[in-house]
Amino acid sequence: MLPQGFYFxxxxxxxxxxxxxxxxxxxSEQIATCxxxxxxxxxxxxPVVYCMQELAKSSLVQxxxxxxxxxxxxxxxxxxxxxxxxxxxxxxxxxxxxxxxPCSTGVIGQQxxxxxxxxxxxxLATNRNKNTLEEVSEAIMTTDAFPKIAYRQLQTKEGEIRFxxxxxxxxxxxxxxxxxxxxxxxxxKVSAKWWQEALTKAVTSSFNAITVDGDTxxxxxxxxxxxxxxxxxxxxxELEKEMEKVLTDICQELAxxxxxxxxxxxxxxxxxxxxxxxxxxxxxxxxxxxxxxxVKTALxxxxxxxxxxxxxxxxxxxxxxxxxxxxxxxxxxxxENAIPVYKDTMEEMLSAIMAKNEVxxxxxxxxxxAEAEILAADLGYEYVRINADYRT
Amino acid sequence: MLPQGFYFxxxxxxxxxxxxxxxxxxxSEQIATCxxxxxxxxxxxxPVVYCMQELAKSSLVQxxxxxxxxxxxxxxxxxxxxxxxxxxxxxxxxxxxxxxxPCSTGVIGQQxxxxxxxxxxxxLATNRNKNTLEEVSEAIMTTDAFPKIAYRQLQTKEGEIRFxxxxxxxxxxxxxxxxxxxxxxxxxKVSAKWWQEALTKAVTSSFNAITVDGDTxxxxxxxxxxxxxxxxxxxxxELEKEMEKVLTDICQELAxxxxxxxxxxxxxxxxxxxxxxxxxxxxxxxxxxxxxxxVKTALxxxxxxxxxxxxxxxxxxxxxxxxxxxxxxxxxxxxENAIPVYKDTMEEMLSAIMAKNEVxxxxxxxxxxAEAEILAADLGYEYVRINADYRT
Numbered sequence: 001m002l003p004q005g006f007y008f009x010x011x012x013x014x015x016x017x018x019x020x021x022x023x024x025x026x027x028s029e030q031i032a033t034c035x036x037x038x039x040x041x042x043x044x045x046x047p048v049v050y051c052m053q054e055l056a057k058s059s060l061v062q063x064x065x066x067x068x069x070x071x072x073x074x075x076x077x078x079x080x081x082x083x084x085x086x087x088x089x090x091x092x093x094x095x096x097x098x099x100x101x102p103c104s105t106g107v108i109g110q111q112x113x114x115x116x117x118x119x120x121x122x123x124l125a126t127n128r129n130k131n132t133l134e135e136v137s138e139a140i141m142t143t144d145a146f147p148k149i150a151y152r153q154l155q156t157k158e159g160e161i162r163f164x165x166x167x168x169x170x171x172x173x174x175x176x177x178x179x180x181x182x183x184x185x186x187x188x189k190v191s192a193k194w195w196q197e198a199l200t201k202a203v204t205s206s207f208n209a210i211t212v213d214g215d216t217x218x219x220x221x222x223x224x225x226x227x228x229x230x231x232x233x234x235x236x237x238e239l240e241k242e243m244e245k246v247l248t249d250i251c252q253e254l255a256x257x258x259x260x261x262x263x264x265x266x267x268x269x270x271x272x273x274x275x276x277x278x279x280x281x282x283x284x285x286x287x288x289x290x291x292x293x294x295v296k297t298a299l300x301x302x303x304x305x306x307x308x309x310x311x312x313x314x315x316x317x318x319x320x321x322x323x324x325x326x327x328x329x330x331x332x333x334x335x336e337n338a339i340p341v342y343k344d345t346m347e348e349m350l351s352a353i354m355a356k357n358e359v360x361x362x363x364x365x366x367x368x369x370a371e372a373e374i375l376a377a378d379l380g381y382e383y384v385r386i387n388a389d390y391r392t
Numbered sequence: 393m394l395p396q397g398f399y400f401x402x403x404x405x406x407x408x409x410x411x412x413x414x415x416x417x418x419x420s421e422q423i424a425t426c427x428x429x430x431x432x433x434x435x436x437x438x439p440v441v442y443c444m445q446e447l448a449k450s451s452l453v454q455x456x457x458x459x460x461x462x463x464x465x466x467x468x469x470x471x472x473x474x475x476x477x478x479x480x481x482x483x484x485x486x487x488x489x490x491x492x493x494p495c496s497t498g499v500i501g502q503q504x505x506x507x508x509x510x511x512x513x514x515x516l517a518t519n520r521n522k523n524t525l526e527e528v529s530e531a532i533m534t535t536d537a538f539p540k541i542a543y544r545q546l547q548t549k550e551g552e553i554r555f556x557x558x559x560x561x562x563x564x565x566x567x568x569x570x571x572x573x574x575x576x577x578x579x580x581k582v583s584a585k586w587w588q589e590a591l592t593k594a595v596t597s598s599f600n601a602i603t604v605d606g607d608t609x610x611x612x613x614x615x616x617x618x619x620x621x622x623x624x625x626x627x628x629x630e631l632e633k634e635m636e637k638v639l640t641d642i643c644q645e646l647a648x649x650x651x652x653x654x655x656x657x658x659x660x661x662x663x664x665x666x667x668x669x670x671x672x673x674x675x676x677x678x679x680x681x682x683x684x685x686x687v688k689t690a691l692x693x694x695x696x697x698x699x700x701x702x703x704x705x706x707x708x709x710x711x712x713x714x715x716x717x718x719x720x721x722x723x724x725x726x727x728e729n730a731i732p733v734y735k736d737t738m739e740e741m742l743s744a745i746m747a748k749n750e751v752x753x754x755x756x757x758x759x760x761x762a763e764a765e766i767l768a769a770d771l772g773y774e775y776v777r778i779n780a781d782y783r784t
Contacts, residue, residue, distance in 0.1 A: 042714050043706035043730065074702055076731025108699025109732045218703050293685065293771070294779055301780025307500025310466055311610050314435035322434050338435065339468030340501045379685070380780070384773050387686055388693025 003162035003187035005029040005229030010131040013120035015069030021139035027063035032227035034061035035199040039220035045073035046083040047102040059192035062098040069106040073218035089121035137166040167254035179217035189228030206251035262377025272373040275365035282372035288316030290376030299378035304350035324366035395554035395579035397621030402523040405512035407461030413531035419455035424619035426453035427591040431612035437465035438475040439494040451584035454490040464496040465610035481513035529558040559646035571609035581620030598643035654769025664765040667757035674764035680708030682768030691770035696742035716758035
């Protein structure tokens, strides 16, 4: 069920070549507290820069304007002006004078068609309240094969807090997010500082722990709006913890969906590293495996090629006790003391594991107690097909 | 033409599943000075460890024993013993008591079939001198689509110095080499110290400047033997320079062939970075582009998707003056001052560049005078097909 006090408006403006839904407004009735996490790419898209500047000034935000089909990235001053203008058109047409944050996803380096925002603003305003969050989730899709939406409730003594979130993303996901957008809506009343901390934590173990192809985009954005419409204020540290858990959980559900929807992906690798010296080491090693095209293609072919995993670990740049490394496919130990435990007789069991939709592989080290887990997509023909001619 | 004083022996021992040439001896009549460069993977294959230990003791080497089909990697003490035994069998059968260096390439984590080396040793010994370097280049192939061989001559006042080299490698190439082997043979008389320095330099700008898929193997090895059979001694620094140039040149030719033969690769990207703060930065940025699956698939699709290149540069982890970055496709400037110079009217010219067998793209920065150039393969359907079921 939707959190209280949010409404949605969707239109087809022509950002996408096909006549599909390609822009949306997500608005809160009351002004909301907004937290944001953004791409670390040096070339940040105009809307990302806009959002970061706005949130540096104030965390109070009325809503989000989003388009798909054009990323408004690498578009210089024109792109920045278009971005600011688009917000102004919305304010005028919606009769608002409060901050709205822009997000864009799509092709890099193209300017918007002239007048497109001016034209669509009254349409979006007319549609206010007429659309559903499901329609928003469709409007933000680019190469996504399916829309991504998730809901959560949290029961408190004072009543129910609701969360809803939409995300888009398929390729270019990692490290540190990528062409992905996620909007989390919540009707709790929160403090800006804690809400930002909670979102940062949630992103670290969700969108920042997935890899589709190792590319990171210019536009990655996660925004979380809490509008207080439930009238439940998060004051106790106990409730904060519960909220953090739910926030992480909803982000992880959407992160999982993004990996599932990896361009052409057929399965998800859940790869974990335990016993590392530091969490950074653990994540670095996990990413070396998750980003390896050889591992990804073996995953696609359901081939239990553990040698490629070992090779990826060995070149990860992390120093570790090689003799102590253990590699497991689910609970089957295949490599230990720098030699295979693997026997031909295991092949059937390993193949069965590799044939699953979710393949769980883990490495255990003896260097410390840090750990990390990532989700990675496989690499198949469809990835090549989609990406060899996405732009054209 | 072959350098003087080397002879070759090839056999089909059964390391490969099909009845193909799969092992070879490369021997020098006189004992040769050997230099070596090896994988930096933590899991080094048994033959790599053997070579490194031998060369640490002495650089005098009689020859090289190589097999394809089984990498003897991640094979523990058994693998080490097999490696040492294989050399002993060769010494016995060839009647040698001087060092021979082993190299293996193929599947990781499988032990050799029992008795395979003992059985093939007399066959190789019988074939001594009967085979050509071309046959050696075939015997070391695994997923290679074509054999890789190169020749060079250097005219000196005292006569001609000859070089010949064979290499294998297609996937798993980068960074810092990968499942690649290269053997350089030369008939000059060299000092061990300089010869090692010269090889290290040559590898840096050849095999360590290519990327097929970002994976690095457990077995990468480059060995260079100089046996002095030409009776020309390299003593002057002038001749050293000329020799270094030829050595780099022959390595670059083979590195190029490896990228051309990238598993399923259809073209080569020559990507250069100029004006970087340090060479390390330049190489890091170049690799971020060369290893990006999105760039690689665009290359495969001959799509001039410069936005993906900019995005890869931006996430490379190198800090630079973003406004000063210029991106060129050959001599066409497409991006400058953080905005596209690109116009739709350029599309035809850019598409023509992308359609070439060698696509030249460069980035110019204003942060210093360091530069780097790498060769990268594209990523197409064949890469997926080959790697989804290589092991089975």
